[in-house]
Amino acid sequence: MLTYLFFLSSGLFLGWSLGANDASNIFGTAVGTRMLKFSFAATIAGIFIVLGSVISGQNTADTLNELGSINALPAAFAVSLSSAIAVFLMLKSGINVSISQAIVGGIVGWNVYTHNPTNAETLARICASWIFCPVISGLIAVALYLIVKKITSHSKIHILWQDWIVRVGMILTTALGGYALGANNMANVVGVFIDSCKFEPINIGHFYTLSNIQILFLLGGIAACIGVFTYSEKVIKNVGENLLAFSPVVAWIVILSQSLVLMMFSSNLLENLLTAINLPALPAVPVSSTQAVIGAIVGIGLAKGGKGIKWGLVLKLMSGWVISPLTAFVLSYISLSFMENVFRQQVMIP
Amino acid sequence: MNSLMFNVKISLFARTRELEHSIDGLHDKIIEMTMVFKEAVDIYLKELRSEKYRQISKKIKQIEHDSDILRREIESKLYEQNLIPDMRGNILQLVENLDRVVNLFDEVAHKFYIERPDIPKIYHDQLKTLVGEVSDCAENMAIASRAFFRDLVTLRDYSQKVYLLEHQSDKTSAKLRNEIFDSNLELAQKIQLNTFVEEVADIADLAEDCIDALLIFAIKREI
Numbered sequence: 095m096l097t098y099l100f101f102l103s104s105g106l107f108l109g110w111s112l113g114a115n116d117a118s119n120i121f122g123t124a125v126g127t128r129m130l131k132f133s134f135a136a137t138i139a140g141i142f143i144v145l146g147s148v149i150s151g152q153n154t155a156d157t158l159n160e161l162g163s164i165n166a167l168p169a170a171f172a173v174s175l176s177s178a179i180a181v182f183l184m185l186k187s188g189i190n191v192s193i194s195q196a197i198v199g200g201i202v203g204w205n206v207y208t209h210n211p212t213n214a215e216t217l218a219r220i221c222a223s224w225i226f227c228p229v230i231s232g233l234i235a236v237a238l239y240l241i242v243k244k245i246t247s248h249s250k251i252h253i254l255w256q257d258w259i260v261r262v263g264m265i266l267t268t269a270l271g272g273y274a275l276g277a278n279n280m281a282n283v284v285g286v287f288i289d290s291c292k293f294e295p296i297n298i299g300h301f302y303t304l305s306n307i308q309i310l311f312l313l314g315g316i317a318a319c320i321g322v323f324t325y326s327e328k329v330i331k332n333v334g335e336n337l338l339a340f341s342p343v344v345a346w347i348v349i350l351s352q353s354l355v356l357m358m359f360s361s362n363l364l365e366n367l368l369t370a371i372n373l374p375a376l377p378a379v380p381v382s383s384t385q386a387v388i389g390a391i392v393g394i395g396l397a398k399g400g401k402g403i404k405w406g407l408v409l410k411l412m413s414g415w416v417i418s419p420l421t422a423f424v425l426s427y428i429s430l431s432f433m434e435n436v437f438r439q440q441v442m443i444p
Numbered sequence: 445m446n447s448l449m450f451n452v453k454i455s456l457f458a459r460t461r462e463l464e465h466s467i468d469g470l471h472d473k474i475i476e477m478t479m480v481f482k483e484a485v486d487i488y489l490k491e492l493r494s495e496k497y498r499q500i501s502k503k504i505k506q507i508e509h510d511s512d513i514l515r516r517e518i519e520s521k522l523y524e525q526n527l528i529p530d531m532r533g534n535i536l537q538l539v540e541n542l543d544r545v546v547n548l549f550d551e552v553a554h555k556f557y558i559e560r561p562d563i564p565k566i567y568h569d570q571l572k573t574l575v576g577e578v579s580d581c582a583e584n585m586a587i588a589s590r591a592f593f594r595d596l597v598t599l600r601d602y603s604q605k606v607y608l609l610e611h612q613s614d615k616t617s618a619k620l621r622n623e624i625f626d627s628n629l630e631l632a633q634k635i636q637l638n639t640f641v642e643e644v645a646d647i648a649d650l651a652e653d654c655i656d657a658l659l660i661f662a663i664k665r666e667i
Contacts, residue, residue: 128530129529247597251594252464253665254460254467254527341664
């Protein structure tokens with residue numbers, strides 16, 4: 095068990111960085127526009143990240159497992175650590191990326207190293223979701239923006255009551271965003287440890303049993319919570335200058351669009367529903383909350399006439415979405431080689 | 445616990461409602477001031493510094509005092525309740541600007557009371573026209589300012605009216621001042637009357653400045 099926990103530490107580190115970085119996507123704009131206090135928003139987000147991880151976190155894990163089911167603990171450690179380093183390197187170079195892309199690069203790195211065939215269809219589905227995620231988020235943001243603009247110009251609600259409505263909306267969206275982040279992204283953090291999971295199920299009273307996988311997701315959720323409380327305030331303050339350009343209403347639309355997109359890509363129910371009515375299904379795939387936020391901001395920018403968008407910056411961010419999985423792929427390959435040849439650890443159970 | 449939370453919510457809502465009433469109250473006071481000022485100048489032109497003028501002068505002082513209290517209430521409540529953080533600075537500036545207009549009405553009315561200018565009958569109609577335009581200008585400014593909180597389309601409509609009335613008052617005051625200096629009055633009287641006309645016209649200028657700032661705040665308020 096101790097060995098398991100040691101190897102799991104890289105996953106928990108990844109969980110911590112998920113909380114530290116992606117929390118700014120959930121409630122950063124709410125805190126940046128001074129509509130919610132950091133401690134209040136962080137508490138709500140933290141609670142719902144844990145709930146989302148434990149209740150719905152496994153949906154997206156299945157897709158990652160289809161891509162490559164890492165069955166040896168040292169390999170899971172190496173892949174997880176490589177992804178974390180790839181994300182860290184990208185952040186250092188000023189490109190905001192998400193763990194979703196890095197972990198996929200890491201898993202494919204394991205597939206290539208261990209001569210495991212990569213499921214091309216799953217990989218294509220995941221890559222397609224990275225394109226659809228910002229596009230759908232942008233479309234939702236534009237629709238919400240136009241609806242809210244119409245309502246505010248016709249409703250004649252006093253500015254003070256508008257302030258209240260936006261605040262309540264932000265609180266609900268922080269909860270929804272937290273749940274969606276836990277549900278959609280926690281598989282990135284602990285997904286590679288599922289096959290080698292060593293936990294025993296725990297009974298909570300006589301009513302509910304936490305499965306061994308749920309305990310794993312619970313630990314990931316707690317690590318993300320710690321990330322939210324210990325580091326996300328700094329991340330929010332760092333990007334604060336950009337956030338100030340938004341009005342609170344736009345800030346709220348951005349986080350709402352992001353949360354809805356994350357929910358869409360986490361829901362098996364929605365996937366089944368769309369398939370049942372012969373529509374193209376949105377797969378339960380871990381997508382990037384950063385991509386969703388950027389998609390929403392660009393969408394609203396275009397709806398306003400497109401003058402304020404810094405296309406150079408958008409292209410730079412998009413380049414990160416390609417470079418980060420490639421970096422994670424290379425690092426994963428190298429670290430697996432080290433793990434096997436230097437530390438003499440098994441990286442695949444045949 | 446639930447009942448405590450319910451009470452907290454109710455009290456927060458009640459405090460927001462109070463602030464809304466204070467903001468509306470301040471605008472009501474400005475509109476009241478424009479009406480009373482017009483009446484005060486009429487009384488002065490008819491009766492000079494009579495008992496009636498003294499009474500109406502006191503009324504103007506009271507309106508100015510009440511609007512000062514409302515301004516302070518709005519400023520402190522906005523910060524105490526941490527409301528509209530992105531627009532708070534703008535609203536404080538707006539409230540200060542409105543207060544300046546109210547103060548100028550009070551100053552001019554008080555100046556009539558203290559200096560008791562001798563205004564020849566020949567200028568009465570033009571002065572009444574000027575006071576009417578200036579008061580209407582300030583009234584429209586108050587309506588535009590009230591609309592800023594609820595309805596930006598109405599704000600634009602009334603802002604246009606303020607600009608037109610200010611332009612009109614500029615023309616009226618220029619004509620009046622020209623006539624004063626063309627007359628055979630003593631230089632001292634000419635200068636005194638000129639100062640009065642200028643100060644009355646300044647009210648419209650101040651209302652226009654207030655609208656300029658308000659329209660910039662409105663751009664920020666658009667989502």
